Amino acid sequence: MPVRNCLKPVLEKKLQIKRLTAYRFQKLTGLGRGTSERINDPNWVPNEQTLATICKTFRIQPGEFLYWVPDDSDAMLAELLSHNGIDMEVFGGLN
Template sequence: MAFIVNDFFMPMRNKVKGLLIDGLGITRYRFWKDTGLSRQIAYQIADDPSYIPSGSTIETICRVYQVQPGDILEFFPDE
């Protein structure tokens, strides 16, 4: 999976907390263990919606939970 970032700011947020943690009742600890990510990254993704994970991390989350990137990332236009 290619995830290319240019010098272009795109307002996005991650929805991992809402989708997996709140929606499915998965704890941050379980999210960390399921994905095999580092504890720091897993907890940051779970706690900080403004944190956008790398492409490989997004791919890992998608594979583990059988979701699409659009399920865990949300674009919101400037207002």
């Protein structure tokens, strides 16, 4: 899929926490366990309702954590993450 998310590192930076767990994300958003566990998956793109919940809860725009990546170009995503001050190591690399 040409859209990737970097929700977890963006929220960790925004909330100034070292590690955002799925459990903590679930408690903050009220979203289900399965949805909350997907914050670790860069290929996961939230549906409209989930996206609205995330944006409302954390006061962020979708463009802050969703990126279109042509041809699954990891280099392009790394550049976008870097532009937002997120280290690729923190993101956990890409598959």
